[in-house]
Amino acid sequence: MIHKTQIGIVGAGPSGLLLSRLLALQGIDSIIVERQSRDYVEGRIRAGVLEQGTMDLLDEAKVGERMHEEGLLHSGVELCFNGERHAIDFVKLTGGKTVMVYGQTEVTKDLNNALHAAGAQIVYEAEDVTVNDFDTDHPSIRYSKDGEAHEIQCDFIAGCDGFHGISRSSIPDDRINLFERVYPFAWLGILVETPPVSDELVYSNTDHGFALYSMRSMTLSRFYLQCAPDEDINEWSDNRIWDELAYRLDDEGAKNLTPAPLLEKGITPMRSFVAEPMRFGNMFLVGDAAHIVPPTGAKGLNLAVGDVRYLWRALIDHYKKGDGGRLERYSETCLRRVWKAQRFSWWLTSLMHRFPEASPFDRRTQLAELDFVTSTEAGARAMAENYVGLPFDD
Ligand code: APR
Ligand code: PHB
Numbered sequence: 001m002i003h004k005t006q007i008g009i010v011g012a013g014p015s016g017l018l019l020s021r022l023l024a025l026q027g028i029d030s031i032i033v034e035r036q037s038r039d040y041v042e043g044r045i046r047a048g049v050l051e052q053g054t055m056d057l058l059d060e061a062k063v064g065e066r067m068h069e070e071g072l073l074h075s076g077v078e079l080c081f082n083g084e085r086h087a088i089d090f091v092k093l094t095g096g097k098t099v100m101v102y103g104q105t106e107v108t109k110d111l112n113n114a115l116h117a118a119g120a121q122i123v124y125e126a127e128d129v130t131v132n133d134f135d136t137d138h139p140s141i142r143y144s145k146d147g148e149a150h151e152i153q154c155d156f157i158a159g160c161d162g163f164h165g166i167s168r169s170s171i172p173d174d175r176i177n178l179f180e181r182v183y184p185f186a187w188l189g190i191l192v193e194t195p196p197v198s199d200e201l202v203y204s205n206t207d208h209g210f211a212l213y214s215m216r217s218m219t220l221s222r223f224y225l226q227c228a229p230d231e232d233i234n235e236w237s238d239n240r241i242w243d244e245l246a247y248r249l250d251d252e253g254a255k256n257l258t259p260a261p262l263l264e265k266g267i268t269p270m271r272s273f274v275a276e277p278m279r280f281g282n283m284f285l286v287g288d289a290a291h292i293v294p295p296t297g298a299k300g301l302n303l304a305v306g307d308v309r310y311l312w313r314a315l316i317d318h319y320k321k322g323d324g325g326r327l328e329r330y331s332e333t334c335l336r337r338v339w340k341a342q343r344f345s346w347w348l349t350s351l352m353h354r355f356p357e358a359s360p361f362d363r364r365t366q367l368a369e370l371d372f373v374t375s376t377e378a379g380a381r382a383m384a385e386n387y388v389g390l391p392f393d394d
Helices: 015-025 038-043 053-061 065-072 088-095 103-115 238-247 249-255 300-321 325-352 359-374 375-387
Strands: 002-004 007-010 031-035 072-074 074-081 086-087 100-103 122-123 127-132 140-145 148-153 156-159 178-190 201-206 207-216 220-227 262-276 283-285
Touching: 002 015, 007 015, 007 140, 015 031, 015 053, 015 103, 015 156, 015 300, 031 140, 038 053, 053 100, 053 300, 065 103, 074 088, 074 359, 086 088, 086 359, 086 375, 088 375, 100 207, 127 375, 156 359, 178 207, 201 325, 201 359, 220 238, 238 262, 262 325, 300 325, 325 359
Parallel strands: 002 148, 007 031, 007 156, 031 122, 074 201, 156 283
Antiparallel strands: 072 100, 074 086, 127 140, 140 148, 178 220, 178 262, 201 207, 207 220
8 A cells, every 4th residue: 555745764762753743743744653562662761861852843733731740940950979969060061951851752642642642643553564765766665564555755854763773774884984882880770659869960980880779750750770781680689789879878868868669670772873874865874773872961862852953943944945965965954963963972871881991090081081070160160061961063
């Protein structure tokens, strides 16, 4: 069966959903093809810090209402080392900027609800998805569903299908450059019905490794512990987790740690990855399909939203003004911002974690850098500006 649309989108994660929604509000038609079910996509727990630019785009997409009601505005973070916590005040350092703590899962649900209410075309549980003829002016997405073969004929393909998707892997090796760093540790993450240990998120560097004390609401906490990359989750009993969470926090903070039954427990691998370029003829890679950051600093979703923002504006220029300039510049403009966020995510990861191969010298210089970041305005401001999100170039 043949379907026709303007933009064929592969993947119904935050990138694909947001792009489709923003385009629809401008009268540009799209169809999303997703390999998994809607429940599966909405059930994935991921980071939960939104930059101001991300909040603005969700508002533009008219899906920001619940975020403003339920999200928690944060004016800074705390860095903990040598048993003491130090505040980094974003509002003071960046001229009033804040971030919002609101789970990616909730963003996905809000987008899905808006898209479904507006009658959007999303094909879930599509099998054998392929992207075809993207070097021509008649690209297509083929898939099968319930045993029937389908083809979506479109003007452009948006590859929003994440790190393991088919869009990027359809590109021949000699047309794509891949840059990658894999870290010698992972995060064990838990979701637990207990109040946050502090008003702000706490990033802690200890001789047992990194820990992060985050939250989803005033009664729901999200905690992470650095662990080995090949860690067996069964080795981590609830008691061991609570002991480590207490050990990796300052004494005052540890007093606020109230153990409760875990709602969720999982391991997050750590990787930095960029694919260049992000455009191949009439196919554009968006979000995790083109780049992965380690979760320290929570840039993944924000970067994906940055790509969507740029592609959306470029497509509006193309369809409404006949101006292809932004489409031409898509890859270059996105990559400039992507690499800066890559640098920041790598830097914060390196600053906060215990590397297995680190020498006592490395450890001392790491602590000296933490001292610099928390005790000088120059150090604190560089961190704050990056954390709240760098400006868009165009
Ligand atoms: N065909 C169709 N859909 C696919 C295929 C395929 N062959 N392969 C993957 N997908 C779907 C996945 O099931 C997933 O729902 O593409 C979607 C990609 O979503 P994400 O991985 O969430 O990527 P993205 O939308 O770019 O969101 C970026 O998610 O991973 C986090 O840290 C990241 O927060 C960032 C955000
Ligand atoms: C989270 O709450 O999941 C979170 C917060 C900040 C990070 C990473 C993850 O840097």
